[in-house]
Amino acid sequence: MGLLSKKSLIFLFIIPILGGLVFSPLFLPLPKILADMTPTSVTVTISGPVCGDSIREGTEQCDGSDLGSQGCVSLGYTSGTLACYTAGMPNQCTFNTSGCVTRGSGGTGGTGGGRSGVYIPPVAVTKVIIQGKAYPSSLITVLQDGKAVTTVRADSLANFRVEIADITAGTYTFGLWGKDKEGRKSITSSFTVTVSKKGSTTISGILLPPTIELEKTSLQKGKILNILGQTGSQSEVSIFINSSAKEIIKRETKARTDGKWFYAFDTTILEEGSYTVQAKSLTSTFSQTLAFTIGEAGGKTGPKGADINKDGKVNLVDFSILLYNWNIPKNTMADLNYDGKVNLVDFSIMLYYWTG
Amino acid sequence: MNFNKFLIFSITILWTFLPLGAGAVSFYLEPSEGQYQAGDTILVEIKIDTEGKCVNAVKADLSFSQILNAVDFSRGQSIITLWVQPPKINQEKGEISFSGGIPGGYCGRIPGDPGASNLLGKIIFKIPGMIVGEAEENSVEVKFLDTSQVLLNDGLGTVAELTTQEAIFKIVPQRTEPLKEGWSEEIKKDVFSPEPFQIKIQQEPTAFEGKYFITFLTTDKQTGLDYYEIKEGENNWERTRSPYLLKDQRLQSIIKVRAVDKAGNERIAEYIPGILKKTFPYWIILLILGGGGVVWRFIRKPRTSK
Numbered sequence: 001m002g003l004l005s006k007k008s009l010i011f012l013f014i015i016p017i018l019g020g021l022v023f024s025p026l027f028l029p030l031p032k033i034l035a036d037m038t039p040t041s042v043t044v045t046i047s048g049p050v051c052g053d054s055i056r057e058g059t060e061q062c063d064g065s066d067l068g069s070q071g072c073v074s075l076g077y078t079s080g081t082l083a084c085y086t087a088g089m090p091n092q093c094t095f096n097t098s099g100c101v102t103r104g105s106g107g108t109g110g111t112g113g114g115r116s117g118v119y120i121p122p123v124a125v126t127k128v129i130i131q132g133k134a135y136p137s138s139l140i141t142v143l144q145d146g147k148a149v150t151t152v153r154a155d156s157l158a159n160f161r162v163e164i165a166d167i168t169a170g171t172y173t174f175g176l177w178g179k180d181k182e183g184r185k186s187i188t189s190s191f192t193v194t195v196s197k198k199g200s201t202t203i204s205g206i207l208l209p210p211t212i213e214l215e216k217t218s219l220q221k222g223k224i225l226n227i228l229g230q231t232g233s234q235s236e237v238s239i240f241i242n243s244s245a246k247e248i249i250k251r252e253t254k255a256r257t258d259g260k261w262f263y264a265f266d267t268t269i270l271e272e273g274s275y276t277v278q279a280k281s282l283t284s285t286f287s288q289t290l291a292f293t294i295g296e297a298g299g300k301t302g303p304k305g306a307d308i309n310k311d312g313k314v315n316l317v318d319f320s321i322l323l324y325n326w327n328i329p330k331n332t333m334a335d336l337n338y339d340g341k342v343n344l345v346d347f348s349i350m351l352y353y354w355t356g
Numbered sequence: 357m358n359f360n361k362f363l364i365f366s367i368t369i370l371w372t373f374l375p376l377g378a379g380a381v382s383f384y385l386e387p388s389e390g391q392y393q394a395g396d397t398i399l400v401e402i403k404i405d406t407e408g409k410c411v412n413a414v415k416a417d418l419s420f421s422q423i424l425n426a427v428d429f430s431r432g433q434s435i436i437t438l439w440v441q442p443p444k445i446n447q448e449k450g451e452i453s454f455s456g457g458i459p460g461g462y463c464g465r466i467p468g469d470p471g472a473s474n475l476l477g478k479i480i481f482k483i484p485g486m487i488v489g490e491a492e493e494n495s496v497e498v499k500f501l502d503t504s505q506v507l508l509n510d511g512l513g514t515v516a517e518l519t520t521q522e523a524i525f526k527i528v529p530q531r532t533e534p535l536k537e538g539w540s541e542e543i544k545k546d547v548f549s550p551e552p553f554q555i556k557i558q559q560e561p562t563a564f565e566g567k568y569f570i571t572f573l574t575t576d577k578q579t580g581l582d583y584y585e586i587k588e589g590e591n592n593w594e595r596t597r598s599p600y601l602l603k604d605q606r607l608q609s610i611i612k613v614r615a616v617d618k619a620g621n622e623r624i625a626e627y628i629p630g631i632l633k634k635t636f637p638y639w640i641i642l643l644i645l646g647g648g649g650v651v652w653r654f655i656r657k658p659r660t661s662k
Contacts, residue, residue, distance in 0.1 A: 044468035145551075145575055146437045146459040168551065170577025171433045171473055175460035190460030192435050194471025203466070285410070285463075289511045309560050316571045317558050319438060320599035324563040326440075331562040337513060344413050344505060345513030347440055347457055351412040352511040354459035 044193050045202045052087030060093040072100035126169050126197055131161040132206025134178040134186075135230040136259045140208070141356065143175035143188065148315075148356035154178070158232045158259060169197035176208060177355060180230035180259070184211035187288040188354055207284040210237055210261065214277065217292045221272060225265045225292065227279070230255070235281040237261045242276045255281070270294050288353075306353035308333050314353045322350055379407050381506045381516045383416060383476075385498060385523040392527050396536040398424070398481040400498055400523060403474050404435075404506070410463040411516060412509035413440075415455040416476060421496035422450045423527065428480040428539065429454075430618055432546075432580030435462055436476060438573075442597070443477060451501075452479060461509030478580075480539045483527055494527040546578040546619035555613055555627040558599070569599045572613050572625060579618035587612040 054064035062068060062084035072080040080100035085091045134140050134154040142150050142162050154160040164174075175190040186208050195201045210231035219225060231237055234255055241249040249269070255261040261279075272295030279287045308318045325334035325342045336346040386401045402416060414436065420426060429443035429452065436456035443454040454477060465473055479498070499522035508514045553574035559566060575581060586596040589609030602611070611627040 044466050044470075143459065147573065168548065168577045171435060171471060171475070173435060173437055173458055173460070173462070177460075188460035190458065190462065191466055192458070192462050192473045193466055193469045194433075194473050196470055308562055316556070316573055316598070317560065320558065320569065320571050321560055321563040323440070323599065333562050344415055344440070344455060344507060345515075348413040348507035348509070348513035349511060351438070351457045351459050351461065352509050356459065 045204065051093040056093075061095050063093050067095075070095070072097065075100065077102050125165055126167050126195060127163060127165040127200050128167055128172070128174070128193075128195055129161065129163050129200060129202040129204075130174060130176065130206065131159070131202070131204050132176075132208070133158045133232045134160055134176075134208040135180045135211065136233060138178045138180050138230070140176055140178045143173075143177075143190075143354075143356040145173055146175070146316075146354065146356055167195060169195050171195075174203065175354070175356065176206065178208045178211070180211045182211075182213075182230070184213055184229060185288075185355070186211050187285075187352070188356075189285055207232070207281065209284045209287045210235075210255075210279045210281050212277070212279050212287040212290055214290050214292055217290075219267065219292070219294065221270060221294050222266075222268045225267055226262065227265055227277060228260070228262045229279060229287065230259045231261055231279075231281045231284070233257050233259050235259075235261075237263075237279055237281050239263055239265070239277065239279045240286075241265070241270075242278070243270075243273060267294055272296065304336065304338075306336055306350040308336075314350060314355045318350060322346060379409070379517075380519045381406050381409055381411060382519045382521065383500050383504060383506075384521040387525075388521060388523040390525055392483055392525055392536065393531050393533060394483055394527065394529055395485045395531070396483050397427075397539050398483070398525060398536070399538045400479045400481060402476040402479065403472070404462075404476055405474065406462065406464040408464060409516060410461040410509040411506050412459075412461040413455070413457040413505075413507040413513070414476060415441075415453075415503070415505040417453045417501040417503045418451065418479070418498060419501055420450050420452070420479075420481070420498045421494075422447070423483070423494055423496050424450075424481040424498075425484060426452055426479055427482045428618065430478040430480065430539075430542075430580040432478070432576055432578050432618070433471075433475050434477050434580065435473060437575070463509075496525050496527060498523045498525075542579055543619045546617065546621065548576075548578050548617075549621045549623040550574045550576040550581055550615040550617050552623060553613075553615065553625050555611055555625050557602075557607065557627065563599070564601050568602045568605055568607060570602060570611060570613075570627070572598045572615075574615045574623065574625075576615070576617040576621075582616050582618045585614040585616070587614075 051060060051063060054066055056063045056066040056068045064084060064086070067082055067084060070082060072082045075082065075095065075097065077097065077100035083096040083099055085094055085096050087093065130142065136154065136156050136158045138154045138158070140152050140154060140160050141148050142152065144164065149164065150162060152160050152162040171192065171194050173190050173192045175188045177188040178186045189206065189208055191203055193201060193203060211229040213228050215226035215228070227239055232255065234257055237253050237255055239251045239253065251263055251265060253261055253263045274291060274293050276289050276291050278289050306314045306318060308321045322334050322342060325331055327342060329335045329342045334342050334346065336349040382405045384403055384405065386403055392398055404414065426445045426447055429445060431443065435458055437458055439454065439456040441453065441455045443452065445452050500520035504518060504520060506516045506518050508516050551574045553572055556571050557568055558571055559568050563569065572584070584596050585593040586600060587593045588603050588611055591603070593614065607629050609629065612624055614622050614624045616622045
């Protein structure tokens with residue numbers, strides 16, 4: 001410690017510590033296009049058959065009073081009362097046939113009461129239940145490994161529930177996108193989970209990102225830009241306006257009871273140029289990215305989507321067209337980011353807009 | 357607090373709060389180390405940790421010591437659904453590469469998920485039974501190349517910051533433990549066919565010069581999909597991939613696509629052109645009615661002649 005005194009050394013450490021504390025947030029990755037959000041609200045619950053919950057499921061023959069429409073007669077006995085071994089007993093949740101009666105045919109030539117019919121225990125089904133909130137009365141499309149498998153309508157409170165039964169156990173990516181009452185589509189929210197064998201896998205707490213629309217995509221500085229869409233009833237909506245200068249402007253609004261939200265953005269504070277806009281409600285992921293220009297910026301206006309064949313869907317057909325045009329595009333429609341090449345970047349853009 | 361303690365405390369705090377480039381997406385291998393013997397099989401899982409980011413496209417290029425024989429690659433349980441470039445093994449160069457993506461993106465493991473759900477693929481390495489000229493221990497390495505990439509699910513194809521972690525295995529020449537044969541055991545257990553799928557006929561001005569082509573896609577949840585084969589009409593089965601430009605542009609041939617997994621289980625999808633679809637033979641009804649009419653006339657005629 002010959003050269004520096006203790007005081008100097010203390011300062012040497014304190015200054016970087018304080019500096020680190022104050023300035024470290026500046027070095028954290030900026031939400032450039034606001035994609036770095038994990039849908040933290042989603043949880044997966046796995047439920048196998050639970051003996052004692054009075055619900056016959058999976059491999060259970062019965063559970064409490066739920067005998068699965070079976071009785072002594074259907075099991076081949078003549079009469080009697082069928083019961084179920086309760087939870088905790090040996091043979092729990094299997095039929096207790098001690099109350100069933102097998103009567104011989106009586107008289108001559110009795111058969112000795114042979115039973116007819118064979119009970120086949122219910123086959124355990126591997127299924128997935130997906131539930132969450134979208135927009136009131138919206139139509140939700142469910143994707144399984146990129147393919148649209150079913151649609152479901154949300155209720156007036158925006159709740160939805162969908163069940164995919166008879167599925168092979170394994171790793172799946174489930175995607176969901178909604179179409180609101182005005183026909184606007186949301187971006188696809190995906191969840192990758194391991195589906196357990198012979199049980200029920202529930203993905204709950206899903207909150208679809210808001211739908212979003214811009215009334216204009218090109219306007220003069222100082223004009224009002226109306227931004228609108230739908231989300232859950234009375235949800236808080238945050239709107240993010242992003243320029244290439246990485247300056248993010250945040251505005252907030254609240255959806256009405258019917259889920260519709262609206263914000264009139266005054267563009268006076270914006271310089272001439274290109275901008276993107278996204279929205280999110282409380283714990284949802286970000287909405288689709290839309291672009292607009294102020295002034296005479298013109299030219300490339302930002303994302304052009306990925307529906308190459310313009311059939312209203314982004315699916316395997318568009319992927320095929322992309323692969324056909326890989327590297328040097330034979331058709332510029334496949335060049336989604338206008339850079340003269342079709343490569344992994346265009347593929348990534350396509351996956352973002354995927355509808356199945 | 358004496359000065360030394362203060363020094364340690366200060367350094368700890370400093371390193372805790374300094375931004376260290378945290379938040380980068382990472383590719384890593386499991387196992388990342390271990391000791392193996394000649395003749396063993398090593399199953400190396402390629403995994404991703406997104407650090408809370410949402411990604412959708414990956415390109416993985418790996419190199420491996422050529423003492424190892426990369427005998428196979430399993431796509432079973434992979435989070436990748438669409439493959440731009442299916443896994444390609446180049447044993448001569450000691451390289452493996454693949455690229456693909458997840459529609460709608462992948463944002464990491466969901467709380468409560470019973471599986472890790474972050475597997476990109478599995479490489480099956482076989483250590484030769486005899487390592488010629490090597491009486492001592494060998495260290496072999498499997499690592500990612502700098503050309504590997506991950507793209508964010510942001511609609512712009514932004515390339516994410518990526519960190520990678522290699523694996524180093526020790527290979528001992530003398531056998532002291534039973535042979536490790538994990539892959540053959542997995543294959544034996546797989547008795548399930550790939551998932552059901554459909555063939556779809558397409559015609560687009562932006563692809564194949566407006567000619568008819570087909571698309572198809574399936575997965576296999578156990579050992580993973582190995583290959584597809586196609587049979588058009590009376591032609592022989594041949595290896596293919598989606599999209600496939602049809603040879604019969606008149607669409608008059610039955611098209612069959614066979615998906616085969618690593619264990620040899622298969623699933624066939626079939627497309628029967630409209631003109632070949634069997635419809636109810638209405639002509640039989642006409643024939644019966646006509647025949648009935650003739651018989652009726654024949655029976656009635658003698659009476660009228662009376």
